[in-house]
Amino acid sequence: MSLIDLANPTRFLALTARVLPWLAAATVILLTIGLYQSALAPDDYQQGATVKIMFIHVPNAWLSMFVWGVMSIASLGTLVWRHPLADVAAKAAAPIGASFTFLALLTGSLWGRPMWGTYWEWDARLTSVLILFLMYLGLMALWRAVDDPSRAARAAAVLTLVGAINLPIIKFSVDWWNTLHQPASVMRMGGSSLDKSFLIPLLLMAIAFTLLFVTLHLAAMRNEILRRRVRSLQMMQASRVAFSSAGSREGSASNEVGAA
Amino acid sequence: MMSLGPYASFIVTSYAAAALVVVILIGWIVLDYRNQTRRLRELDRSGVTRRSGRSAMDAP
Numbered sequence: 001m002s003l004i005d006l007a008n009p010t011r012f013l014a015l016t017a018r019v020l021p022w023l024a025a026a027t028v029i030l031l032t033i034g035l036y037q038s039a040l041a042p043d044d045y046q047q048g049a050t051v052k053i054m055f056i057h058v059p060n061a062w063l064s065m066f067v068w069g070v071m072s073i074a075s076l077g078t079l080v081w082r083h084p085l086a087d088v089a090a091k092a093a094a095p096i097g098a099s100f101t102f103l104a105l106l107t108g109s110l111w112g113r114p115m116w117g118t119y120w121e122w123d124a125r126l127t128s129v130l131i132l133f134l135m136y137l138g139l140m141a142l143w144r145a146v147d148d149p150s151r152a153a154r155a156a157a158v159l160t161l162v163g164a165i166n167l168p169i170i171k172f173s174v175d176w177w178n179t180l181h182q183p184a185s186v187m188r189m190g191g192s193s194l195d196k197s198f199l200i201p202l203l204l205m206a207i208a209f210t211l212l213f214v215t216l217h218l219a220a221m222r223n224e225i226l227r228r229r230v231r232s233l234q235m236m237q238a239s240r241v242a243f244s245s246a247g248s249r250e251g252s253a254s255n256e257v258g259a260a
Numbered sequence: 261m262m263s264l265g266p267y268a269s270f271i272v273t274s275y276a277a278a279a280l281v282v283v284i285l286i287g288w289i290v291l292d293y294r295n296q297t298r299r300l301r302e303l304d305r306s307g308v309t310r311r312s313g314r315s316a317m318d319a320p
């Protein structure tokens with residue numbers, strides 16, 4: 001099945017029906033292994049057991065940016081290629097991305113209190129991620145505010161692409177500004193600075209959360225396709241009712257003319 | 261028993277919050293799916309079909 005075939009929502013629904021159970025099972029298995037490995041990871045020599053928050057915080061932080069990246073590609077699909085599923089993908093990803101961003105902020109805050117002595121600091125990394133969260137909420141509000149999905153899609157696509165400017169700002173904020181947040185320790189020049197005992201559970205959790213996103217995203221896309229199908233059928237039903245009532249009015253009017 | 265030290269409450273709250281948010285997300289998606297399929301079934305029963313003539317509930 002090629003990408004062009006997937007442009008057909010009906011084929012996409014058939015594919016998700018086949019793939020979703022396998023993806024869900026793989027997510028559960030990887031998440032179980034990842035959590036087990038996280039529990040077994042040793043305490044950090046400085047942070048103690050609070051390092052375990054990293055295994056939940058970092059995957060959510062990665063996904064907060066990854067999901068916006070997926071939405072940006074989908075937005076290009078809407079504006080440039082007019083792919084029928086592009087805006088479905090973008091709309092379905094927004095609440096999931098917002099949830100991951102919320103978790104990144106919350107777990108970061110819970111990690112920051114014992115390590116930095118504060119839940120929150122208005123530094124570049126934390127503030128730029130908060131802006132990302134607010135942009136997710138804004139995008140969700142925009143989708144709800146405009147009734148016609150195709151009109152909402154174009155406005156949301158432009159907003160998403162403008163918001164993508166925030167992604168490199170988040171990534172490099174720790175290098176460009178003096179922040180409380182530590183610099184990159186996994187994806188950096190010269191390789192990861194993390195010990196294997198932390199890196200392996202972290203990567204496992206990151207893959208598990210990415211699979212979780214793919215599973216939830218496909219399921220949410222399926223729901224969005226069904227929602228649009230319901231909407232078009234309801235509009236069809238409403239136009240039939242309007243047409244038949246107009247027809248019966250015309251019929252009774254001609255009867256009255258005839259009687260006169 | 262795993263020892264989480266003096267900051268156990270922060271660690272447990274982080275994992276519990278993540279679990280709660282993921283469960284809410286899954287629940288919302290499952291309920292939304294049930295809601296949409298129920299509405300499609302109702303439309304199907306009332307005789308409203310897609311232009312292709314297929315039932316609204318049809319896969320390919």
